[in-house]
Amino acid sequence: MRFFSQRRRPFLSVVICIHDMAREAPRTILSACCPYQKNVSPEDYEVIVVDNGSAVPFALRDGAGLSPAPRIVSMPHPRPSPVFALNWAARHVARGNHILFAIDGARIFSDQLIANTLRAHSICTDAFVYTLGCHLGPSVQMVSTTQGYNEDVEDRLIAESGWPAKPSALYNISVFAGSSSNGFWKPIVESNAFSVPRQLLDKMGGFHESFASSGGGLANLEIFARYVQRPDAKNVCLLSDMTFHQVHGGVATSAKVQHSTFAQEYFSIFQREYRFPSFDAIYLGPLRPEAAKFARIGLAE
Template structure:
């Protein structure tokens, strides 16, 4: 996804193993830049022992869909995950928890919840003076990145979402390769800025696959950073209108959260509970 953060020199970024308890030799990271004026480099992202590939998509557009599909098709592993939003941080145990959750069911659709850094969803908090400087101070207060497990302390749930209720999307979605291929990856007809409802559409289609089992993660999530982006920082009415109209045109129905009961996987205890219904 196109994302223009404030760049820091690679020497200033702590080279910790941010994701905990992972066999790096079994993990590959694929970064696809979709037209940033100052694209990331392999030197920015390299970590000892971790396989990292950086691609600059040759035909960038305002929608990240084509770039996402390109990146997914480069993956070699059996379990594949997608983060369509380049402005999101992950909690430190996200990948470990998701891999354990995928192992619970042969047709698992593993979803993390979506949080915004700050006291409110960012399209609201920026009206109250929430800025990058405020956000940087919040991150410093938890000693990020070392304190990445404390991101929940300085964040709130995304708009109209709240654990363990219905999700409209997941910004870190994990499935086995055959399910990604069965879906045909992201729907290429979503061409609006930021991809519009491409990510909610993918999530809904995944959950609707035959014998799919939705598994929601407890204790791990992704966290949106303020950056002046396409959807989160637009006026709510304008962003929703664009997103909903494109979705209705493509799918001939209204966009709605996924209401089906899920398994809840608690990464802190390794236990699974089953939702009997939704509130």
């Protein structure tokens, strides 16, 4: 099935998937829109939030002043895995010439992520553009949640940091997610805000819909590896723009499901074990001061 729309298109469609995220989604949506997003025109992109079967359908209570106005849509036939909702939104709702996927709606965007994504695609027309991911809190949330870190602690941490008036504060109260722990200078295994031209999406396909388990299992890792290792790949890593994960009892970050379960599903689909991708990247900077601590990781090795 082609990822195609006949309507007039903005340059970029940002597709964010949510499920039971009444606390987390408003922050994520705010961070995807102007005026939080800097150096970008709201006319250049759209924000689509696809609700994948929340127990209480999501409604944005305070969206006044956000631009582009976020579009909240409900997945017609929600399933436990978000891959179906993301593919459906890209095929039938998104109008952009490029699609940015955010599989986890609990991840706050850095404030120049959209501008630098647009810049990367304008420089390299067939690029796969990706960001690295962080966890809010003192350590990765699989660990911190066993040591007293929870939604209340995180709410205080964010409020005391000065966010959202001070976007750079998130860098000071977060650590690399495990999937990005190799840092900027070595291959990582997934991105929670990556974008592709629609033509490339038509050619390479969206999320693999055999990943049917809750949360999607290794679906985000599979699509990342498929794109960054494609023939003649042009992969652009945004050097200072990142996503910041809010704790919310997610399938992976809460360790509700063991990695072995995800690995078994992957093996059942491909008849082989998951392998870390090997790829080269082009870096789009400059390196912002608030991201410097992350850029130092891996340099001494």
